[in-house]
Amino acid sequence: MAEMKQHTDAHAGGHHGGHTEEHFREKHLMLDPLPRGQMNDMVMESMTEPPTWRYWTVFAILSVIVAYGLFYSWGKMIVEGLGIAGVNRPAYWGIFLVNTVFWIGISHAGTFISAILRVFKAEFRRPFTRAAELMTTFGLVQAGFSIFMHMGRVWLAYWLMPYPNERMLWPNMHSPLSWDLLAITTYLLSSTMYLFLPLIPDVAMARDKSTGWRKTLYKTLALGFRGTEGEWAHLRNAMNIFAFAIIPVMFSVHTIVSWDFAAATRPGWNSTIFGPYFVVGALHSGMGAVIVVLAIIRATMKHMKYFIRPEHFDAIGKLMLIISMAWAYFFFNDYMVQWYGGDKWTKQLLHFHEAGPMGWMWFAMLIFNIAIPWAILWNPKWRSTPWLVSIVGILINFGMWFERYIIIPVSLTINRMPFTWRMYTPGVEIPLGIGTLAFFALLYMAASKLIPLIPVWEVQEGQMAHKLTKYGRETVVTVSELE
Amino acid sequence: MATVTDLKITELKLSEAEGGKWGMVIDQDICTGCQACVAACAMENNVSFVGDVDSGYGRSMHWIRIERFWEGEYPEVKMTPNQPMMCQQCGSATCEPVCPAFATVHSQAEQLNLQVYNRCVGTRYCANNCPYQVRSFNWRDYERPEPLPNQLNPDVTVRTRGVMEKCTFCIQRIHKAQDNAKAEGREVVDGEFTTACAQACPASAITFGRVDDSESLVSQLIKHGHGVKHLEELGTLPNVTYFKGG
């Protein structure tokens, strides 16, 4: 490598044809290999490092919020009825459903990163597939909470499950809610399994490097994995099947969620484009959330600056920009056709969206989902800056939450019976919603101390595949296909 | 080979066949908006008393409501005819397919839209998908102080919180009339019974009966006047006909 360095030095100031190896190492995790043992130790340390007082403070605050916002408030609502929430006629669905759609949206990012990017061999995915996949599982837990909260008689929720019963009365498969139940169950189970499979080699590593209760935990989770040829082959096969099969499942989940609205006979809802529009919206908020989580992990956990680098923010930033454009396209398509249709109720509704009391939300949605991402993410420097893209990510999540709020309670306000028009004011939905957010963060914080957040073996595999190659005067990164 | 015209004819026949069994005619021109039907319905069907706060927030639980509209800006306000609105007992109800628990289903015998209270889990999808917005949800367990429980109608289930409910065309009265007729070995006669709202209406603005019997009063009224059915363009095949401005 000495010659190469000389070579670039000789041309310094002339042209940018050659970068030094140091430059590449610093920039790309995949070109910055460390001995396997050292990397394992780093990941182990990041999780076993005793939590700081800040961690415990946040943990305690979140626990209190969860205890009050989620469990106490929900219990109170079960005892007293949905009356303490803000739902009314005509806004029969309120923030509960907004949050359900929101959390399912968040969960799409994990699958997008760990399945679609895996299938397309996007190498930058490697260090954060697990961090994203954890969001999928934990996000779906919150979605489940939100949808069960919304039920009038949640204690009878099992009636929606298909199970043999005395009367042989099975769930109504005509209902989009029944498809929802099947789809979300499928998605929750498969994303949890897909989280677990690539985790096995990492917990096996953690088992070899830990003592005490952690040893017992990892030993149990590792299931006796050693890394024999057979075990790897089965795992590889399974992960391959999962990566391909979970993609249509993911698309189906949010499409079906959109059908809850699109299948209804309501102005503003009955739109054929809702399926892809919702899927893209889900990815929009999901990507925004991933980047926030990565920035937090990177800032707070030990050694994470090695694994998660500006290049990753840059790559996700690009995805965010593309998805933002796609969202804008679908939004405009939906809006344009509804507007042109000229149906008097739809017209009324569109006017209400923009000029009604919640008009500020409609405009904020457009600013957060389109204007701000476009203004910032086009610049590679800006989108590689963790704090800046995190702010964009947070704003996108506000924007997407607003979008669902406009689609659900705001659109429900307007229907074909003007006598029933009435505004919706949230009640106990607010502590409940904050409770789900806190519970998500709490689960994530606990997981960051219990399981390796970085899929070490995948990073190692990637580093094995990357090389610097010289073509003429230029040094470039090349990737070989090892699988 | 079927031509395009043939297809249209089949479609028409289909909707005739789904014309329903029980129907109602409401003459808005003679409705005074006195709310007697609303009160009678609540008594007959054990509808809860929601109270002013919840009612003001859009949680009133009337199975029938009088919609009042006006035209123009104050003080140049002109009232339009009152519009009693209740479940239209659609032949092709949008509320039915969306319930995941089969809690709202179509009665093939009576051609009515049933609500099975004890099967309802409270997803409220049916209410969202009802274009007429006539479904009421039990947001809470509303108090029924003594001696009000004494006037509960034993023929009608008292609903609990978390359950959807709506107008049934007083199906308990339909069944009672059918049982009486059967015991006496005859058919139910038109006008032998009616719904609580129709019975209570001092102006006789509401008429209830068999729409599939061309001799019945409702059928005669429908044939006679130029009634409209609300939101018929949605294909819901409603069974309530409104007369206005005639």
Place this chain on the structure above:
Amino acid sequence: MAEVVDLLAVFPDLEPAANAIENLRSIGVHDDCMNIISGIPVTEAMLGRPNAWSNVPRIAVGGSILGFGVGYFLAFVAPYLYPYPIQVGTQAYVPGPPSVVVLFEMTMLGMLLSTFLGVFLDSYFPNYRPMKYVAEISDGKIAILVECSHVDEKKITDTLKKSGAESVNPAEAQHL
């Protein structure tokens, strides 16, 4: 019949391990008697080994057929099990497009559950019995496990050492 040789050799890297496998083969150790243990996935081709057999795809196909069956039951059979089939809207007892949704979801669920289960079945998970293993493997070493009954132990040990093994020890089953 010679005593069964049961050795665990640890190699620092891919190259010496691949050489060792070749050398072992040349002294008559059959491929079936070797197993490679590694902390990151090392493909069979890299080590010049025959492809490992996996039943996972077959189990997945089986699972998707089962899942399809469950979906078929829910969509096509279940509506008729209630004594009086229930009509909703003007839809048929078995609606067309919604049945596709049910079939799809249940097929995918069956496929993915069985894929997951397939890994457990094929790898004998969970397995908490003592096994032949050394912890260095998770730090990047590659181990060759030789269980051979027809070649002399010393000969095998020598070959392994000559190929660059860091250590060659009798394999001992231990609690992981």
